[in-house]
Amino acid sequence: MSTYEIKDRALAFRGAQKIAWVRDHMPLLRAIEEQVTALPPEERPLAGVRMTVSIHLEAKTAYLCQVLAHAGATVSATGSNVLSTQDDVAAALAASGISVYAVHGVCDEEYYRHIEMSLEHKPHIIIDDGGDLVHLLHTSRPDLATELWGGCEETTTGVIRLKALEAQGLLKFAMVAVNDARMKHLFDNRYGTGQSTWDSLMRNTNLIVASKTVVVAGYGWCGRGIAMRAAALGASVIVTEVDAVKAIEARMDGHAVMTMAKAAPRGNIFITATGCKDVITTEHMLLMADNALLCNAGHFNVEVDVAGLAALATSHHEARTNIEAFVLPNGNRINLVAEGKLVNIAAADGHPAEIMDLSFAVQYHSVLYLLEHHSALEHKVYDVSAEIDERISKEVLAAWGITIDELTPKQADYLVSWQW
Ligand code: NAI
Numbered sequence: 001m002s003t004y005e006i007k008d009r010a011l012a013f014r015g016a017q018k019i020a021w022v023r024d025h026m027p028l029l030r031a032i033e034e035q036v037t038a039l040p041p042e043e044r045p046l047a048g049v050r051m052t053v054s055i056h057l058e059a060k061t062a063y064l065c066q067v068l069a070h071a072g073a074t075v076s077a078t079g080s081n082v083l084s085t086q087d088d089v090a091a092a093l094a095a096s097g098i099s100v101y102a103v104h105g106v107c108d109e110e111y112y113r114h115i116e117m118s119l120e121h122k123p124h125i126i127i128d129d130g131g132d133l134v135h136l137l138h139t140s141r142p143d144l145a146t147e148l149w150g151g152c153e154e155t156t157t158g159v160i161r162l163k164a165l166e167a168q169g170l171l172k173f174a175m176v177a178v179n180d181a182r183m184k185h186l187f188d189n190r191y192g193t194g195q196s197t198w199d200s201l202m203r204n205t206n207l208i209v210a211s212k213t214v215v216v217a218g219y220g221w222c223g224r225g226i227a228m229r230a231a232a233l234g235a236s237v238i239v240t241e242v243d244a245v246k247a248i249e250a251r252m253d254g255h256a257v258m259t260m261a262k263a264a265p266r267g268n269i270f271i272t273a274t275g276c277k278d279v280i281t282t283e284h285m286l287l288m289a290d291n292a293l294l295c296n297a298g299h300f301n302v303e304v305d306v307a308g309l310a311a312l313a314t315s316h317h318e319a320r321t322n323i324e325a326f327v328l329p330n331g332n333r334i335n336l337v338a339e340g341k342l343v344n345i346a347a348a349d350g351h352p353a354e355i356m357d358l359s360f361a362v363q364y365h366s367v368l369y370l371l372e373h374h375s376a377l378e379h380k381v382y383d384v385s386a387e388i389d390e391r392i393s394k395e396v397l398a399a400w401g402i403t404i405d406e407l408t409p410k411q412a413d414y415l416v417s418w419q420w
Contacts, residue, residue: 004094005101005114007087015092018059019066026060026357027399028392029067032364036071044072045368052123053077054115054133055154056084056345057102060356062093064127064363069098071364073125078102078118080129082111083338083346112136119144125370126151127363128175130299131161138165138172149374150174152366153381154359156189156220157275157299162381174377176366178359181384183392185221188359192351193344194225197271197297198233200348204322204337205293210234215267217260218274219246222297226271227255238263240279264288271343272296272303282308285334293323295337297344306340322347361392 023030036044051073055061062077069075077093079085079102087104094100099121101114115136122144128134128151137145150173153159159179165171179185198209214230215238216223227237231254239250240260247257260280263270264287272279275298282305285294296303310316313326319335326334338347350356365388370377397404407415 002094002097002099004090004099005103005117006090006094007103009091009094011088012091012095013088015059015062015086015088015090016095018086018089019062019092022059022353022356023063025353026063026360028357028361028395029063029364031395031399032361033067033070036067041072044070046371047072049073049125049371050121050123051075051125051127051367052118052121052133053127054080054118055127055129056080056342056350057090057093057100058084058086058345058350059089060350060353060360062089064356064360065093065098066096067360067364068367069096074121075099076101076118076121076123078114078133079111080132081342081346082106082108083341084350116141122147124149125367127154127367128152128158129154131158134158134162134165134175138170142172145172148173150176150370150377152176152178152363152370154363155179155299156185156222159381160275166379166381171379171381173379174370174374174382175380176370176382176384178362178366178384181362181366182389183396184359184362184384188351188355189221190225190228192225192355192359193222193273193297194229195355196344196348196351197226197295198229200344201269201271201293201295201337204320204347206320209269212236212268213238213266215240215260215263215270216255217270217272217279217303218276218298219243219250220273220275222273224249224253226273226297227253231255235269238266242276260284261287267292269293270295270304273298274303275299277302278305279303281305282312285309285312286328286330288332288334290332291335292332293335293337294340295343296340297342299342301340301342304336304340306336309334309336358392358396361395362388365392 057079076099085102085104101117159177214235216227217240237255239255241247264284316326319325
């Protein structure tokens with residue numbers, strides 16, 4: 001029987017509408033749903049499997065949970081960031097029979113209590129986003145780790161944490177690095193974060209992007225997407241980096257490259273996407289122009305020194321929904337979006353549905369991989385196989401109505417030959 005702790009069950013209608021909308025735009029997940037629901041319950045691939053999913057609880061992820069349930073799993077769901085949980089979606093998910101523990105905007109203590117409640121379902125397989133679920137399984141609830149077959153990690157920061165656990169020999173179960181699949185990070189991190197960061201900034205500020213100077217910290221997969229879309233909207237882009245090769249790449253892509261200290265007085269909009277901490281400090285903020293806009297697209301709210309900003313400011317007030325204006329001792333205002341939390345998810349709807357369709361197809365096939373192979377897996381971080389990437393890429397082309405050329409046998413031979 002499902003249980004839940006959500007804001008308000010009466011919000012379910014609006015949440016169900018949101019899920020129905022994304023379902024229409026997620027052809028790969030829909031095909032999986034159609035395939036599994038054609039089978040009798042006992043023959044469904046995840047029949048008898050208990051799963052816990054900790055992920056930004058909005059419409060696309062809710063649909064993933066429903067597809068896993070259609071495939072036979074008993075699913076418990078929780079959030080992976082208090083601001084990204086959408087209460088109407090959580091209500092719709094609970095109404096559809098899934099156990100849900102998530103409420104938008106609760107304190108950290110409640111957030112972790114909800115994760116613990118979701119784990120009480122004693123999962124065989126978990127899906128994590130950022131590593132909070134895995135962290136609890138290695139700290140306060142190691143007893144529950146023993147029953148686990150393994151799990152999947154959705155994002156770069158989560159994979160970094162897993163590899164750190166693995167390197168110290170502390171990882172308690174097998175994990176699949178879904179983020180590192182080509183069909184995930186090439187599209188989700190780059191085009192998903194690229195579009196949704198600007199969607200969030202435009203809807204929250206109602207300001208023009210063209211003519212602005214945008215400073216993007218980090219030129220990894222997310223930073224590349226954010227910078228590319230900023231340039232397309234007419235902004236001048238400055239990139240800050242700590243990796244020389246990525247810095248050169250940013251320069252070759254047409255962006256200015258400099259240190260954050262040099263970029264600080266030049267920028268109008270600052271976006272961090274590094275997965276690192278203390279990228280924008282109070283020293284930088286004091287160099288910024290009046291009304292600079294600060295936000296973070298990296299997983300944790302440690303990239304902008306939010307506590308330092310609050311301590312430095314002489315006053316602060318809500319400037320608009322999701323924007324807090326801090327007045328500095330020099331009289332300049334700093335506008336912080338979404339408390340420095342994931343700007344595209346905490347203050348908007350996250351990635352486009354079509355993008356998450358690819359990421360969640362990778363998640364689904366990785367779950368099947370764990371189901372099939374878990375007894376042979378060690379306590380390590382596993383890559384998604386090339387076969388899964390290839391299979392999903394072909395399904396995407398088919399769903400999008402795109403055909404591409406195929407190598408002739410002669411061409412295939414030529415490409416692996418040293419004679420010509
Ligand atoms: P990545 O590893 O591809 O890129 C990170 C880049 O930041 C690297 O090029 C690195 O050299 C650079 N960097 C590290 N420390 C820096 C510093 N102090 N100053 C300047 N640059 C620095 O990682 P990816 O995939 O781009 O992810 C970045 C963050 O975004 C992670 O926390 C990840 O979990 C998160 N993420 C957020 C999404 C969203 O929806 N907002 C979606 C996917 C990932």
